[in-house]
Amino acid sequence: MFKYVLKRIVLMIFVFFVILTMCFVLVKLLPQTEAQQFGKDANLIQQRREALGYNKPILVQYGIFLRRTLAGGDWGISETLYRGQEVWDVFVSKLPATLMVNVYSMLFSVPLGLLFGIYAALKKNKWQDHVISTLVMLFISVPSYVYALLVQYILCFKLKLFPLQMNSGTDYFSWSMFVSVVPAVLSLAFGTVASLTRYTRAELSEVLTSDFMLLARTKGLTRGQATVRHALRNSMVPVFPIILGEFVSILSGSLIIEQIFGVPGVGQLYLNSITALDYNFYMLLTAFYTLIGLVSGIVVDISYGFIDPRIRMGER
Amino acid sequence: MNMKEEYLNIPKEEFEFYQREGVIHDKKLETKPVGYFRDAMGRFARNKSSVVAAVIILFLILFAIFVPILFSNNYTNSLTDTTYLQYSRLLPKCDALAWTGWDGCKDVTVSSDIYNSYLAIGVETGMSPITEVYRADYEDSSSNSSSTFYDIRLDSYTQTGMIYLTLTESEYKAIQKYQNETGVQVIYPAIDTSELRLESLKNNANIWYKCSNKGMPRLNKDGEFENIYKTSGNDGDYDSLRIEGDDGSYRYALVSGTSSAMAFKVRVFSYTYFQYRYGFEPSFLFGTNAYGQDILTRLASGARFSLVFAVCIALINMFIGVVYGAIEGYYGGVVDLVMERIADILVDVPFIVVASLFQLHLARRVGVVPSLLFAFVLTGWIGMASTVRMQFYRYKNQEYILAARTLGAGDLRLMFRHIFPNAIGTIITSCVLMIPSVVYSESNLTYLGIVNLDSSTRTSIGSMLSAGQSLLSTYPHVVLFPAVFISLLMITFNLFGNGLRDAFNPSLRGTED
Numbered sequence: 001m002f003k004y005v006l007k008r009i010v011l012m013i014f015v016f017f018v019i020l021t022m023c024f025v026l027v028k029l030l031p032q033t034e035a036q037q038f039g040k041d042a043n044l045i046q047q048r049r050e051a052l053g054y055n056k057p058i059l060v061q062y063g064i065f066l067r068r069t070l071a072g073g074d075w076g077i078s079e080t081l082y083r084g085q086e087v088w089d090v091f092v093s094k095l096p097a098t099l100m101v102n103v104y105s106m107l108f109s110v111p112l113g114l115l116f117g118i119y120a121a122l123k124k125n126k127w128q129d130h131v132i133s134t135l136v137m138l139f140i141s142v143p144s145y146v147y148a149l150l151v152q153y154i155l156c157f158k159l160k161l162f163p164l165q166m167n168s169g170t171d172y173f174s175w176s177m178f179v180s181v182v183p184a185v186l187s188l189a190f191g192t193v194a195s196l197t198r199y200t201r202a203e204l205s206e207v208l209t210s211d212f213m214l215l216a217r218t219k220g221l222t223r224g225q226a227t228v229r230h231a232l233r234n235s236m237v238p239v240f241p242i243i244l245g246e247f248v249s250i251l252s253g254s255l256i257i258e259q260i261f262g263v264p265g266v267g268q269l270y271l272n273s274i275t276a277l278d279y280n281f282y283m284l285l286t287a288f289y290t291l292i293g294l295v296s297g298i299v300v301d302i303s304y305g306f307i308d309p310r311i312r313m314g315e316r
Numbered sequence: 317m318n319m320k321e322e323y324l325n326i327p328k329e330e331f332e333f334y335q336r337e338g339v340i341h342d343k344k345l346e347t348k349p350v351g352y353f354r355d356a357m358g359r360f361a362r363n364k365s366s367v368v369a370a371v372i373i374l375f376l377i378l379f380a381i382f383v384p385i386l387f388s389n390n391y392t393n394s395l396t397d398t399t400y401l402q403y404s405r406l407l408p409k410c411d412a413l414a415w416t417g418w419d420g421c422k423d424v425t426v427s428s429d430i431y432n433s434y435l436a437i438g439v440e441t442g443m444s445p446i447t448e449v450y451r452a453d454y455e456d457s458s459s460n461s462s463s464t465f466y467d468i469r470l471d472s473y474t475q476t477g478m479i480y481l482t483l484t485e486s487e488y489k490a491i492q493k494y495q496n497e498t499g500v501q502v503i504y505p506a507i508d509t510s511e512l513r514l515e516s517l518k519n520n521a522n523i524w525y526k527c528s529n530k531g532m533p534r535l536n537k538d539g540e541f542e543n544i545y546k547t548s549g550n551d552g553d554y555d556s557l558r559i560e561g562d563d564g565s566y567r568y569a570l571v572s573g574t575s576s577a578m579a580f581k582v583r584v585f586s587y588t589y590f591q592y593r594y595g596f597e598p599s600f601l602f603g604t605n606a607y608g609q610d611i612l613t614r615l616a617s618g619a620r621f622s623l624v625f626a627v628c629i630a631l632i633n634m635f636i637g638v639v640y641g642a643i644e645g646y647y648g649g650v651v652d653l654v655m656e657r658i659a660d661i662l663v664d665v666p667f668i669v670v671a672s673l674f675q676l677h678l679a680r681r682v683g684v685v686p687s688l689l690f691a692f693v694l695t696g697w698i699g700m701a702s703t704v705r706m707q708f709y710r711y712k713n714q715e716y717i718l719a720a721r722t723l724g725a726g727d728l729r730l731m732f733r734h735i736f737p738n739a740i741g742t743i744i745t746s747c748v749l750m751i752p753s754v755v756y757s758e759s760n761l762t763y764l765g766i767v768n769l770d771s772s773t774r775t776s777i778g779s780m781l782s783a784g785q786s787l788l789s790t791y792p793h794v795v796l797f798p799a800v801f802i803s804l805l806m807i808t809f810n811l812f813g814n815g816l817r818d819a820f821n822p823s824l825r826g827t828e829d
Contacts (some may be wrong), residue, residue: 015661026673070366141807143756145763145781146799149788156507157789164789255721255764271764274672282672289666297664 004216005302012294019290024065027279028058069283076280087280090197091288092175093170098265100165101181105188110243117200121235122227124205132197139194148187148260156183157224165262184261188254192246201240202234241303248296356741358818365381366815367426369808380623383616387601390594392613399593400608401602402586406474406610407790408513420599421447421471422809427720428453429465429531433522436533437477439541440504440524440559441585445475473598476586478521485552488569492556494592501557502588504564505545506581512544521583534686538646546570549645552580563704605783609772615798618775625685626754629692630747636693638743642731644701645708653706663698667757670694688767692754700746709737711779747818752809759802 049055053064054063057167068074078278082090120132156164208231216226258267266285273281350358360366409420426434431446438444448469455664483491487723491502509518515530517523526542536542546611551567558566570581590598602611644655671691678687711717713736720734755777761767770779777798784794 011660015664017662019665019669023669023673026677030676136579137811138807141810142803143759143806145760146803149781149785149799153788153792153795235667256760270668271766274479274676274766277676286666286669289669290664293666294664 004305008115008298008301012298016219016287016290016294020023020287021062023286024062025058027283028061034227044156047217059136065283069220069287075284078280080276080280081269081278081281087284091281091284094264094266094269096170096172097166097263098267099255101263101265102185102188104185105192106247107190108185109192110196112189113196113202114239116193116197117239118287120197120201121208123202124201124208129201129304133201135205136194136197136201139190140198144170144254145256145260147190148156148183151187152260155186166264168262168264168266181261181263184257184263187260188257195240196243197237200235203238204280207231239305240307243299244303245296245300248292272294320469321441333509342486353743355822356816360815360819363815363818366819367446369811369815372719372804372808373812374621376427376801376808377623379614380620384613384620385614386762387610387613389596391590391596392610399481399589400610402476403590403598403604404606404608405532405602405787405794406598406600406608407791408601408793408797409473409599410601411599411702419447420473420603421469422468423450423464423617424470426470427463427465429463431468432533433477433531434468434470434475436525436541437474437522441474441477441587443474443478443585443587469722477747478524478583479586479589480519480521481584481589483580483582484711485578485580488552488582491584491592492554495556498591498672500588500591501555501559502584502592503554503556503568504559504583504585505543505562506551506583507545508544508572522585542819546636552578602797603648604792605780606791606792611794611797614775615777616799618780619801620779621769621774622755622776623751624759625752625758629689629696629754630688631752632693633697633700634743634747635748638704638736638739639695640697641701641704642708642736645705645730646712646727648709648712651707659698659719662695665695667691667695668761668766671761675767684706684769686768686769688758688761692757696754697748700743700750703742703746704736704739707742708735711738742817744815745813745817745820748809749813752806752813754807755805 001004053061056064068076073088077089078085078087099273116136120125120129123129152164156162163180165180166184167177169177171177181283209226213226213231217223221229250293255267257263258265259271264290269281270285270289272278275283300314323540386465390608407422408418410418434445450467450469452466453464454466494500495502507524510521511526512518513529517527520531523531524543524545526544528534546567547565550571550572551719553567554568558564570580571582573615575581575654582712587598600610600612602615605611605614640655640659644652659788671688674687674691674694675684678690687779708731716732717734720730725734754787758767759776759778759781762769762776763782764778765782768779769776771784780798781795781802784791786796787794
């Protein structure tokens with residue numbers, strides 16, 4: 001087990017570096033545009049380029065980049081978006097908004113998803129199950145921005161329950177802030193609820209038909225006892241890692257929901273860095289998104305082994 | 317025992333042929349053999365939701381193919397027309413379904429001066445933008461303005477009313493000719509603006525009546541609008557239809573410029589001008605967007621692009637994935653290890669990073685669409701490759717492969733004639749499921765503006781949605797139709813794909829019965 005985890009982590013770091021290198025080289029290969037924001041003095045610009053090492057060969061620049069970023073934690077200074085500010089500081093200040101929206105949506109959707117899934121599995125092939133399965137099919141297929149637009153139109157505009165856009169301040173725990181993130185949370189939650197429901201239903205209904213459930217009933221447990229003590233636990237084996245993976249990936253958030261509801265978070269920063277060609281932001285956020293993806297994959301894989309000791313990871 | 321002895325020595329003469337004439341065959345099978353695909357199709361046909369989904373997909377595809385052809389007209393084809401903007405944000409209108417509310421009208425509350433200006437359009441042209449008055453002339457205590465309010469149903473097609481146009485002489489003559497031929501009044505009399513004090517009123521083509529500085533009409537004693545049409549001056553010898561009540565003294569244009577290049581400033585009714593310009597009465601099934609573009613044809617052409625694009629990507633990814641997976645799975649060992657690691661690295665690159673990098677790098681050189689295509693292809697084939705690899709691992713050590721190898725079949729023949737057909741069901745399924753995922757990612761990227769596919773001739777569902785988002789509260793129809801279309805596409809493709817997956821799974825054979 002330990003060996004397997006170690007192997008996965010080493011592989012992850014390797015992949016991370018390969019991707020980072022590819023992105024760095026590709027960004028450096030972009031045609032250089034004249035930097036105009038630091039005054040019109042061409043001499044000054046040249047001096048600055050020289051000081052930042054932009055005139056050195058790409059490999060040398062890459063060495064500097066790695067030393068500065070990974071060893072020193074210095075990701076450079078924003079050139080266009082937040083001129084003159086530290087990229088890392090801006091990034092950290094944007095993180096809470098994204099985090100808040102996604103944590104709320106997980107808190108909302110995990111219980112609901114499990115509940116619906118369990119209910120559908122218990123009522124398998126009855127009308128309740130059919131209704132839930134049909135809804136799940138609908139909600140999984142429809143793109144998240146369609147709900148977002150629906151939520152915005154019906155709840156925010158027609159019924160005027162919530163503001164159209166999220167508050168931009170930093171008072172993350174005030175009531176008005178909570179109200180303003182509800183639309184974004186709802187739009188994010190629909191899809192998660194649906195996919196969790198589907199997983200839970202599939203797993204639980206498989207477990208419910210297995211032999212040990214029959215044994216549990218024969219030895220005198222009621223249906224409820226058997227379901228809670230034997231079926232539910234076993235069905236959580238594949239479901240729980242998925243929840244765990246979602247919890248890691250909530251850091252990265254949803255670009256499109258953030259865009260629609262004006263969440264002042266990381267996603268918007270990333271989009272802006274692309275349109276404004278702010279490469280320091282771009283590199284940081286690319287590294288961030290890649291890392292999140294890699295870590296959530298590993299967490300899912302490893303948690304299988306921890307949750308169910310019967311699964312020996314890394315065996316052939 | 318004796319019996320056995322007897323049978324041992326049966327003399328030759330005792331034997332006779334069972335059947336003397338004809339050749340003896342095996343009995344013919346009474347039922348037709350059920351092949352793999354026939355079996356799958358049979359199972360697919362029993363899955364009602366998938367069949368319904370397939371029908372809807374067919375309908376959506378036909379919509380995407382034929383609507384841009386059938387519904388193309390002078391309006392949708394004239395892309396650089398500036399009068400276009402006069403027809404922006406028209407609401408969806410369908411004459412056959414007008415009773416359901418699909419009539420190009422919407423319910424609004426207006427103040428009395430605006431109400432009167434709409435009324436005036438109706439009086440002047442005979443086509444009133446007010447189709448129904450729900451509640452007239454009431455005071456709203458919540459509003460601090462002194463005017464009264466009206467709840468009305470407003471026709472978006474005639475609400476613009478008059479617009480000012482500056483025409484050349486030939487255009488002016490052409491409109492007059494059109495009026496004579498069809499009897500449709502396009503040009504309305506010019507206005508004598510000397511009594512109007514405010515510049516905003518002078519520039520408002522809809523003020524053809526005596527009014528106060530606030531635009532409130534001054535009615536005569538019969539309660540009618542009093543016109544302020546121009547009766548003097550040069551109008552370039554207008555000799556065409558005259559409006560009702562014209563004794564021949566009204567002037568229909570303001571002439572400026574030199575005699576060689578005369579310009580005619582005329583007041584035209586936007587509705588009938590549309591008829592003159594494009595040859596049909598304005599009526600848009602899905603309405604128009606903020607730039608006056610017809611949503612129906614734009615949606616259909618956007619959908620056509622998305623579908624063609626997705627099918628291309630699915631085919632390319634299938635090809636790469638199959639070849640890559642086949643080599644991995646067939647040869648195994650070091651080849652497999654190395655190729656798997658390459659795929660591992662590629663699959664972990666976030667798609668959004670790939671797409672944005674390709675946009676930054678390639679879009680300028682090879683265009684937006686090819687660079688987007690590369691972005692999809694770069695990581696898209698990996699899922700397919702791993703499916704094919706699994707299938708190859710499963711089948712390559714089976715006896716029939718050994719038998720084929722013993723008979724002298726080469727690697728390529730073994731791979732693609734003997735092993736590959738086993739994977740064909742899963743490949744078709746993942747190919748079909750790739751189409752909605754590509755459409756989804758593409759609409760995501762265009763929505764976010766990372767990829768810009770929007771132009772006068774081409775669009776995508778994502779950019780239609782993002783353009784409509786700012787109009788969501790006032791003109792939801794701009795968003796509604798693209799959103800419905802893409803939702804329907806996603807749902808039906810997923811249902812269809814699930815149906816196919818079940819159909820191509822022979823282990824499910826007979827389980828439903």
